[in-house]
Amino acid sequence: MSNVPADLKYTKSHEWVRALGDGSVEIGITDHAQHALGDLVFVEVPDAGRTVKAGEPCAVVESVKAASDVYAPIAGEITAGNPKLAAEPEVVNADPYGQGWLMRLKPATGAIAAAGLLSAADYQKVLDSEGG
Amino acid sequence: MARQTPLFKLHQELGARMVDFGGWDMPVQYSSQIGEHHAVRRAAGVFDVSHMGVLDLRGTRVRGFLQRLLANDVAKLKLPGKALYSCMLNEQGGVLDDLIVYYLTDSWYRMVVNAGTRDKDLAWIREQARTFAVEVTERTDLAMLAVQGPEARGKAAQLLPAAEGAAALTLDSFVGRELGRWFVARTGYTGEEGFEIMMPAADAVAAWRSLNSLGVASCGLGARDTLRLEAGMNLYGNDMDERTHPFESGLGWTVALAPSERDFLGRAALEPVVRAGSQRKLVGLLLEERGVLRAHQKVRAAPAGEGEITSGTYSPTLERSIALARVPATTAARVQVEVRGKLLNARVVKPPFVRAGQSLI
Numbered sequence: 001m002s003n004v005p006a007d008l009k010y011t012k013s014h015e016w017v018r019a020l021g022d023g024s025v026e027i028g029i030t031d032h033a034q035h036a037l038g039d040l041v042f043v044e045v046p047d048a049g050r051t052v053k054a055g056e057p058c059a060v061v062e063s064v065k066a067a068s069d070v071y072a073p074i075a076g077e078i079t080a081g082n083p084k085l086a087a088e089p090e091v092v093n094a095d096p097y098g099q100g101w102l103m104r105l106k107p108a109t110g111a112i113a114a115a116g117l118l119s120a121a122d123y124q125k126v127l128d129s130e131g132g
Numbered sequence: 133m134a135r136q137t138p139l140f141k142l143h144q145e146l147g148a149r150m151v152d153f154g155g156w157d158m159p160v161q162y163s164s165q166i167g168e169h170h171a172v173r174r175a176a177g178v179f180d181v182s183h184m185g186v187l188d189l190r191g192t193r194v195r196g197f198l199q200r201l202l203a204n205d206v207a208k209l210k211l212p213g214k215a216l217y218s219c220m221l222n223e224q225g226g227v228l229d230d231l232i233v234y235y236l237t238d239s240w241y242r243m244v245v246n247a248g249t250r251d252k253d254l255a256w257i258r259e260q261a262r263t264f265a266v267e268v269t270e271r272t273d274l275a276m277l278a279v280q281g282p283e284a285r286g287k288a289a290q291l292l293p294a295a296e297g298a299a300a301l302t303l304d305s306f307v308g309r310e311l312g313r314w315f316v317a318r319t320g321y322t323g324e325e326g327f328e329i330m331m332p333a334a335d336a337v338a339a340w341r342s343l344n345s346l347g348v349a350s351c352g353l354g355a356r357d358t359l360r361l362e363a364g365m366n367l368y369g370n371d372m373d374e375r376t377h378p379f380e381s382g383l384g385w386t387v388a389l390a391p392s393e394r395d396f397l398g399r400a401a402l403e404p405v406v407r408a409g410s411q412r413k414l415v416g417l418l419l420e421e422r423g424v425l426r427a428h429q430k431v432r433a434a435p436a437g438e439g440e441i442t443s444g445t446y447s448p449t450l451e452r453s454i455a456l457a458r459v460p461a462t463t464a465a466r467v468q469v470e471v472r473g474k475l476l477n478a479r480v481v482k483p484p485f486v487r488a489g490q491s492l493i
Contacts, residue, residue, distance in 0.1 A: 038164070039164055042446070064165050064446050065160075086422065
């Protein structure tokens with residue numbers, strides 16, 4: 001069973017979003033996603049200052065088997081990419097909701113409401129319907 | 133409906149993630165693909181390779197038949213049990229399959245072919261065999277386990293009765309022998325020592341469990357792929373197929389051109405290639421930057437031209453990306469590869485990348 005923390009928001013494409021209190025958000029991939037990909041060997045995160053649209057590919061996670069895009073769940077400006085992951089991509093497997101975060105982003109005005117993020121319960125339904 | 137090996141239920145019980153491979157429902161990994169890879173490089177692992185085709189060829193003219201069928205020459209096999217790696221070519225010189233053939237007696241050879249090609253191979257071989265009166269039997273009654281790694285032979289020998297286990301440990305490299313109900317061969321596809329063992333299907337589950345209890349790790353096709361690529365071994369369908377010939381697939385060494393009177397299938401098409409030199413070659417690539425090389429990425433080898441990666445992966449042993457690529461014959465020591473819209477620098481190297489646990493780069 002995948003771990004789906006109740007205090008986070010989610011997307012159908014298996015990203016998670018955490019509100020950081022200063023109005024910005026932290027973004028990563030879910031436990032289900034890291035498990036499906038397998039051992040990660042390369043992670044590319046966006047540079048701070050880049051502006052992204054909702055749904056835009058903005059990071060890459062590659063396992064031994066396959067490469068996968070990570071999409072911006074919310075429109076806004078990147079404030080940080082996780083610098084740890086260049087040398088230690090396996091952190092995403094070990095701690096997908098903590099040290100394995102991919103990027104932080106300052107949402108554009110109204111972008112959070114427009115993003116249509118899922119609650120933990122609704123994301124769990126997505127996983128159940130995928131047989132995950 | 134995908135086909136299943138005699139170990140299918142055990143794979144599920146062991147928590148394997150199953151995938152379709154050449155029409156077979158096979159384990160790609162049990163826990164961690166990288167962990168399984170390291171288990172084979174450092175200790176021992178076991179793979180289910182029962183999806184591969186085992187063909188017994190019998191008849192008084194079987195040697196002459198194989199000298200016609202295969203690009204390598206079975207006349208090299210002098211001692212019973214000795215194995216030979218060969219391509220099987222079509223009339224155009226394209227590779228129908230790569231395979232291993234064992235010389236067992238003057239009227240009996242055994243062949244091991246790829247899973248994805250076994251039906252096609254069987255039809256082709258039976259058609260060619262008719263004029264030689266060679267009987268071709270597919271041994272669907274057998275399972276095959278590959279036990280690989282520096283500790284593999286010692287562990288696997290413990291599954292046999294004492295005398296047979298001792299006999300297994302005296303096998304020379306690339307030799308197989310019937311030991312009781314099992315056929316044990318000192319062969320593999322990982323660049324490590326080990327055995328490939330053919331056994332009655334009913335023995336396979338108990339053998340696998342015994343190996344696990346001796347500390348041999350269950351390993352899936354994912355680790356098998358990274359191990360074979362580090363070892364510089366081709367994968368049929370990726371690195372060569374019916375549209376490519378051995379000399380542009382790093383397999384020229386397996387084509388026996390002497391004696392010149394041996395008229396093997398594909399020979400006539402290959403002779404002009406041999407005279408003129410192949411226009412393309414298969415090389416190893418070592419990525420000098422972060423990222424992962426993958427099959428079908430474009431290789432820029434100016435001024436020689438362009439090529440393509442045929443197999444690429446992350447190498448758990450070298451902790452960087454490696455690949456095989458088909459490039460123009462005049463390609464020099466450095467190339468660039470298009471990876472997700474970027475040009476990354478790679479060095480051209482001669483495979484293998486890793487042998488017996490050691491980096492050769």
